Amino acid sequence: MAKLTFLGAAGCVTGSKYLVEAAGKKLLVDCGIFQGTDDLKERNWKPLPVDPKTIDYLVLTHAHLDHTGWLPVLVRDGFNKTIFANPATIELTGILLKDSGHLQEEETEDAQKHKWSKHAQPKALYTSADIDPVLRLMKPMPRSGGFDVSPEFHFESYDAGHILGSSSLELTITENGKKSVVVFSGDIGRYQQVILNDPKTPTAKQIDLLLCESTYGDREHEAGDPLQMLGDVVNRVVKRGGSIVIPAFAIGRTQTFMYLLKELENLQRIPKVPVYVDSPMALSATDLYLKHKEDHDLVFAREEQNGGDPLNVHEFHLARSVEDSKKINDVKTPCIIISASGMVTGGRVLHHLANRLGDARNCVILGGFQAEGTRGRALQEGAKTLSLFGRVVPVCAEIVEMGQFSAHAGKNELMRWMTGLQVPPKQVYMTHGEPQAAQSLQQAVAEKFRWKAAVARYLDAVEIA
Numbered sequence: 001m002a003k004l005t006f007l008g009a010a011g012c013v014t015g016s017k018y019l020v021e022a023a024g025k026k027l028l029v030d031c032g033i034f035q036g037t038d039d040l041k042e043r044n045w046k047p048l049p050v051d052p053k054t055i056d057y058l059v060l061t062h063a064h065l066d067h068t069g070w071l072p073v074l075v076r077d078g079f080n081k082t083i084f085a086n087p088a089t090i091e092l093t094g095i096l097l098k099d100s101g102h103l104q105e106e107e108t109e110d111a112q113k114h115k116w117s118k119h120a121q122p123k124a125l126y127t128s129a130d131i132d133p134v135l136r137l138m139k140p141m142p143r144s145g146g147f148d149v150s151p152e153f154h155f156e157s158y159d160a161g162h163i164l165g166s167s168s169l170e171l172t173i174t175e176n177g178k179k180s181v182v183v184f185s186g187d188i189g190r191y192q193q194v195i196l197n198d199p200k201t202p203t204a205k206q207i208d209l210l211l212c213e214s215t216y217g218d219r220e221h222e223a224g225d226p227l228q229m230l231g232d233v234v235n236r237v238v239k240r241g242g243s244i245v246i247p248a249f250a251i252g253r254t255q256t257f258m259y260l261l262k263e264l265e266n267l268q269r270i271p272k273v274p275v276y277v278d279s280p281m282a283l284s285a286t287d288l289y290l291k292h293k294e295d296h297d298l299v300f301a302r303e304e305q306n307g308g309d310p311l312n313v314h315e316f317h318l319a320r321s322v323e324d325s326k327k328i329n330d331v332k333t334p335c336i337i338i339s340a341s342g343m344v345t346g347g348r349v350l351h352h353l354a355n356r357l358g359d360a361r362n363c364v365i366l367g368g369f370q371a372e373g374t375r376g377r378a379l380q381e382g383a384k385t386l387s388l389f390g391r392v393v394p395v396c397a398e399i400v401e402m403g404q405f406s407a408h409a410g411k412n413e414l415m416r417w418m419t420g421l422q423v424p425p426k427q428v429y430m431t432h433g434e435p436q437a438a439q440s441l442q443q444a445v446a447e448k449f450r451w452k453a454a455v456a457r458y459l460d461a462v463e464i465a
């Protein structure tokens with residue numbers, strides 16, 4: 001009997017890994033890193049309950065690190081088969097993993113030098129040297145439509161509208177001449193967002209198991225026009241002589257902010273202020289966003305066709321090197337700084353916050369999901385101080401939460417996505433959500449659709465069909 005084991009993103013939003021065992025084969029969908037609380041991060045150091053050498057196939061839904069960031073460990077531990085993903089996901093994963101390996105090296109060195117780690121001997125989970133062996137195993141699968149991974153595993157991919165290349169996957173398993181179908185929602189994006197297409201619901205005619213993400217399973221995003229909201233904040237902060245720091249992942253939200261800032265400038269709704277994108281990888285990611293036209297929505301495609309450069313603001317600076325990054329500290333006039341990581345768990349944004357949080361004229365815009373245990377969540381919940389590089393920094397800057405910039409569907413959008421299914425799933429598991437969010441979505445699904453729904457539990461194995 002085919003079964004599926006939740007090796008991550010069950011009871012939390014990170015560490016996505018689902019193991020399918022059927023017809024004597026093992027297939028892993030996603031291989032994410034755990035982020036957030038110490039308990040979760042501890043899991044990254046433990047071996048998988050399945051020997052990586054025995055896994056036959058691996059397929060990725062999208063490039064975000066909570067879906068790919070553990071690949072270097074899996075490969076180091078002996079996985080040596082093919083990793084399938086669509087072309088955009090392969091390219092983005094390469095950029096992200098290199099950055100992740102590099103950041104971990106930098107942080108470990110810094111922690112050793114300045115002794116701010118909780119660990120006596122801080123160690124990197126992996127380094128840049130572990131990345132190439134992963135990239136060598138990656139092979140492209142189509143952006144949309146059908147693809148046979150093997151005689152027993154067939155996939156159909158659908159645009160999930162979450163980040164470039166993001167997919168929902170429909171897996172058909174053939175075992176002893178019988179077919180069973182598992183639908184993996186992946187991370188579901190927003191309807192009517194800028195740049196990307198709307199999420200598409202898979203069209204399977206049989207669904208034995210549905211895994212549905214529940215990041216915002218208990219919440220709606222605030223209503224309101226993102227352009228208007230961002231314009232208001234920029235005008236307010238610039239007027240009082242402050243600067244804006246936006247913790248954002250170099251992929252996805254960075255491009256969204258650049259697009260909207262450019263629009264606001266064009267419409268003369270904000271003054272022209274310098275925008276610093278402080279990330280060694282943001283420019284490569286932006287190039288990829290422009291390159292992969294198959295993911296562009298109509299408005300974005302039209303602007304490009306008209307010869308525009310929809311992601312290029314009037315005064316744009318890219319900080320690639322650490323020196324470039326440090327120079328931004330000297331900018332005393334109003335500016336906008338976009339820098340990773342989005343949940344303030346690491347990366348160069350830490351330096352910008354250490355430098356600017358203490359000034360009440362400044363502002364921090366939180367645009368994405370802030371997981372439990374992260375500094376981003378602490379800011380969101382009104383922390384008066386933040387611990388950065390072993391020192392306590394007062395939070396005087398204005399903190400603005402803008403759910404409009406989330407790359408994740410809100411509760412209604414998740415329900416809308418599920419409403420699009422053509423047959424009721426025999427069983428649904430809520431994944432990729434903190435307990436309260438997953439439970440809330442489970443209840444909504446049970447009430448509205450009357451489907452058999454449960455919250456996925458870490459390391460639980462369930463039967464398919």
Ligand SMILES: [Zn+2]
Nearest residue numbers: 062064162187
């Ligand atoms: Zn994601």
